[in-house]
Amino acid sequence: MTDDAQFRGWVHCGTVDSIPHGADRRLSRFGIDVRVTSNDDGTFAGLFEDGRRLTKGVRVVGGVIFLYHAAPADTPGAEQPIHGELVKLLESHPIHRSSEEYVSPTSVISSSDNAVDVAHFPTVHRSAISSIGAVSWKAADDRFEITTDNRVRPFGMKAVFRYTSFDAYNSLANNEVGLTRTSWQLGLGAPRGDGTTDVLLITGHNTRTQLHARCADLTMRLGARRARREDNPIWKRQTYLPQPQLSDADGPILQFRKWRSRFAETIDATDLVARSTDTEKGQYA
Amino acid sequence: MNESSSTGLEVPEIASPPEHSVVHRGWVQVALSKEVRRNKVRTVRRFGNDIVIARLESGRVVAFDSTCPHLGAHLGDGDVVGECIRCPFHHWQFDDKGDVAHVPNAKRLPRRAKLNQYHLTELGGVIFMYQFAADAGADAVPPPLPEKVRSALSNTSGRVRSFRRATIPTTIAEVAENAADSAHFLPVHGKVFRNIEPMTHRLEGESILIEANANVKFRNMPTKVQLQFFDPYTSITTTQNPMSRGSYLMALVAPREDRELEFLLMSDNENKIPLFDRMMNLVFARGSVQAADADLPIWANKVRIDRPVLSDADGPIMQFRKWLKQFEATAP
DSSP, X not given: OOOGGGBOEEEEEEEGGGSOTTOEEEEEETTEEEEEXXXXXXXXXXXXXXXXXXXXXXXXXXXXXXXXXXXXXXXXXXXXXXXXXXXXXXXXXXXXEEEEEEEESSOHHHHHHHHHOGGGHHHHTTTTEEEEEEEEEEEOSSOEEEEEEEEETTXXXXXXXXXXXXXXXXXXXXXXXXXXXXXXXXEEEEEOSSSOEEEEEEEEEOOSSHXXXXXXXXXXXXXXXXXXXXXXXXXXXXXXXXXXXXXTTSOSHHHHHHHHGGGBTTSOHHHHHHSOOOOEEEEEO | OOOBOTTXXXXXXXXXXXXXXXXXXXXXXXXXXXXXXXXXXXXXXXXXXXXXXXXXXXXXXXXXXXXXXXXOXXXXXXXXXXXXXXXXXXXXXXXXXXBEEEOTTOSSOOTTOBOOEEOEEEETTEEEEEEOOGGGOTTOOOOOOOHHHHHHHHOOTTEEEEEEEEEESSOHHHHHHHHHOGGGHHHHSTTTEEEEOOOEEEEETTEEEEEEEEEESGXXXXXXXXXXXXXXXXXXXXXXXTTTTTXXXXXXXXXXXXXXXXXXXXXXXXXXXHHHHHHHHHHHHHHXXXXXXXXXXXHHHOOOBSSOOOOTTSOSHHHHHHHHHTTEEEOO
């Protein structure tokens, strides 16, 4: 499974702020040319040729424009709702919120694998993370969640990193340390169709003061940029291995891939609703 | 199958299998020794794949497939730790056999994680990799480099040597066969040759030796050209004329992609008149690249014909093809 396009789900088309009234924005999603238009009445429309794969125009939630990517066999109009927690965070009003768009040189599946690949934190991101401690994960019907206790530089502070995947494309990260203890970051990935990903990072801060929020925001932005700089050289030449050789020091990579496969095209869309709500859990010392 | 045309001539048969499905066994140059420094990793492209070459702390050179079997990182971005190559992603270390030797924080080593290793030999400043056939088996041992090649590479005393590299968009079969095609020298390389006599050839062990007497344009100088192919990738050309002074040109040809060859040309000369002999090397190597440049427009558009219609003015093309066939092997 190497192709992002095999997964159903809502993918972002940027923010409403990125398209002035009456203008449009051209994007590529799954190799399909998409034109998102900002109408004079404040609504948005999406124009694209392949109406089977990208269905029902666009939806705007909390200032973010989304398109639904369906499987060819899906019944028109049978798309799943946008994840409730994603909607809640996008529509929330934190004391400070910022967004940033960039192109990642890898696929959505490789970059989301990366978030649960805890063993690379102290090697690739050794400038920030000195070691990792306990790792726990939970695969529920509506989310995959992994929590890692990290030791971060420069003082070896304990930092709890929590990553929650809502579907194949959208996720939430919390890094509970220092200034960013009450901050959250949504990572919205949208496959362009050429093996790269349009990423939209939205960061919110529920702090007491604007100054605290802005400092936390700066810390998170700089941290995310540095992490990107460290990951990009690996991603540019990485090969996706469907059957990797793992060790007992690796995170729950295969468990995450198994959970994500519920969004794969090969599974009937109605099965997503009917699927068992059993929860799988795991822990690493 | 061949068909007969109305003129009674046999219609040439266009090659049926695509050329990229055929590889040839043999030693292929991958780098100059000086390009693979101690404790460094270098990536080269051979047969459509990335191959990483590393010189370990002991000075030994090793080569592996570039993809880490753990999570697919490119080992060319990694480094050398002692006698191991280290993946840049999770710092897994692989020893000189490609076996996993260290995994940070792991209680047990995942023994199934192993790198595919290539056989290397290093001689005379050149690193060679052996290309096996698909059915060679994991324990296959490559033969030594041909004796004449070993001898030429080892003999450096009193000689001056220079290397030149070029990338040419064609296949190994086209380039090799070109040397036996005596009839093309005047039409295509008329800037160099005034005339060329019919070629002779003979087999020497696994190698083929092609000889011809020619007159080059420069002062109408009579020149005896001897070209010996040891395998599809390695040949030595010697020219005997009043200016050649024991010089020879070793052409080490390595397929990077289906239709992309990397030439490493080594010119070697007696070093009696240093400046003159160095200049001769330069002229020799540059001349070879220019000769290939003249061939390029033809190679770009020509179709390989399995059974060409030949005349008595052609060189030993079919004999050369028969010789080349002994190296053919299915792609691993």
